[in-house]
Amino acid sequence: MSHTPDFTLPDVEDFDSPHALFAELRSHCSVAWTEDLGGFWAVTRHADACEVLEDWRRFTTRVQNVVPPVATTQRRPPLHLDPPDNIPYRSALLRFLTPARLAAWEPRVKAMVDEHLTPLLARGEGDICADFSFTLPIALLAEFFNLSPKAAEEIRTVGAEFNMALQRQDFETLRERSDALYNLAAALIADRQANPRPPEDDPVASLLAVRVKGEPLADELVLGALRQFLLVGIIAPTTFIGSMAMHLSRHPEHHAELRDDPALVPVALEELLRLYTPYRGFARTATKDTTIGGCPVHSGDPVAVVFTAANRDPEVFPDPASYRLDRTARDLLTFGRGAHMCPGAPLARLLLREVLAQLTARTGRLEALAAPEMTRWPEYGPLSLPLRLHPLES
Numbered sequence: 001m002s003h004t005p006d007f008t009l010p011d012v013e014d015f016d017s018p019h020a021l022f023a024e025l026r027s028h029c030s031v032a033w034t035e036d037l038g039g040f041w042a043v044t045r046h047a048d049a050c051e052v053l054e055d056w057r058r059f060t061t062r063v064q065n066v067v068p069p070v071a072t073t074q075r076r077p078p079l080h081l082d083p084p085d086n087i088p089y090r091s092a093l094l095r096f097l098t099p100a101r102l103a104a105w106e107p108r109v110k111a112m113v114d115e116h117l118t119p120l121l122a123r124g125e126g127d128i129c130a131d132f133s134f135t136l137p138i139a140l141l142a143e144f145f146n147l148s149p150k151a152a153e154e155i156r157t158v159g160a161e162f163n164m165a166l167q168r169q170d171f172e173t174l175r176e177r178s179d180a181l182y183n184l185a186a187a188l189i190a191d192r193q194a195n196p197r198p199p200e201d202d203p204v205a206s207l208l209a210v211r212v213k214g215e216p217l218a219d220e221l222v223l224g225a226l227r228q229f230l231l232v233g234i235i236a237p238t239t240f241i242g243s244m245a246m247h248l249s250r251h252p253e254h255h256a257e258l259r260d261d262p263a264l265v266p267v268a269l270e271e272l273l274r275l276y277t278p279y280r281g282f283a284r285t286a287t288k289d290t291t292i293g294g295c296p297v298h299s300g301d302p303v304a305v306v307f308t309a310a311n312r313d314p315e316v317f318p319d320p321a322s323y324r325l326d327r328t329a330r331d332l333l334t335f336g337r338g339a340h341m342c343p344g345a346p347l348a349r350l351l352l353r354e355v356l357a358q359l360t361a362r363t364g365r366l367e368a369l370a371a372p373e374m375t376r377w378p379e380y381g382p383l384s385l386p387l388r389l390h391p392l393e394s
């Protein structure tokens with residue numbers, strides 16, 4: 001699976017450089033091969049990304065579903081299974097993400113954002129990632145999965161360490177922390193087996209209650225699914241909140257506009273999710289020799305669907321690098337498309353809307369005190385961003 005390289009990944013990135021690289025690739029070589037990170041095709045156009053995501057027979061998720069490939073032997077559904085095998089795991093989660101369920105979460109999410117933001121506002125400055133966005137999404141997921149306070153604390157610590165090790169590509173710590181997450185998931189399953197709960201009240205009980213042709217799901221797959229659910233929802237929000245803060249620090253006029261008219265927050269969030277799409281490295285593997293956008297791809301080649309690039313494709317989003325609240329097209333790929341489209345998107349949107357609303361309503365402006373330290377593939381966004389949070393003018 002070696003090809004002539006079309007590009008190499010830079011050693012150092014800043015907040016803007018990935019977008020500059022993707023714009024260049026999209027216009028000159030929209031399906032581009034690199035030998036970096038194990039070798040992969042980067043698909044940067046919106047139409048090509050949709051084609052790959054919608055054709056799971058030609059592009060499977062069973063082999064390599066992220067760039068770089070994270071070394072692990074365990075299979076974690078639903079992301080690691082093609083349809084229809086992934087569906088029972090998705091369904092077990094989706095029943096907790098209906099509009100009625102989310103409406104019930106709203107007051108709690110508001111309170112959690114408040115609890116996490118208030119100490120930072122009181123200090124007047126801090127790292128929006130380390131002091132806020134690394135802990136808030138984990139705290140929310142811990143409640144979503146009805147974890148005991150002790151398990152919630154453990155998962156907060158292990159999840160944050162795993163997240164940081166992944167972002168810094170410290171693979172030894174990553175493996176250790178991944179094992180610790182498996183242990184936490186196994187303990188949670190054992191607890192639900194010993195103390196059953198109604199499947200309609202508890203996501204783990206819901207997973208354990210699934211039957212396919214009358215049979216329960218295989219133990220190791222339930223474990224893998226739980227391990228995936230516990231983590232998949234915390235990584236993107238952590239870096240994306242850093243990107244939102246960075247944007248507001250660069251554009252005090254957008255900050256002021258949202259503070260003066262909070263009704264704009266939902267549409268502003270969609271525009272920020274488009275501009276700073278936090279995932280760029282979810283991948284598939286070609287199951288046969290084929291083409292994408294006219295480019296020949298071999299069977300077995302890894303194909304990264306670069307959501308971060310596709311969401312700035314000028315064919316779908318005119319003037320793609322600008323923040324505009326008047327867009328008519330909002331065909332975002334931030335949460336994927338097709339069989340694996342993110343089931344957690346409504347919960348993520350609820351959390352992120354509340355973060356954007358409180359950040360803009362409760363501060364006069366945000367001032368970046370240093371350039372952000374950036375994450376690497378498969379994510380995009382800040383890992384660290386020291387900020388001054390200016391108070392509202394009285």
Ligand code: HEM
Pocket residue numbers: 065077078079080086090093228229232233234236237240278279282283307333334335336337339340341342343344345347348
């Ligand atoms: C900003 C926040 C988030 C973003 C940008 C995001 C993005 C994505 C994307 C792009 C995929 C599809 C991956 C692919 O096709 O290969 C995905 C899958 C998934 N996401 Fe999210 N996600 C977010 C938050 C969440 C949350 C909060 C949860 C849990 C409540 C969650 C649970 C999942 C699960 C379980 C999958 C796998 C679905 C499947 O394979 O059927 N995500 N996410």
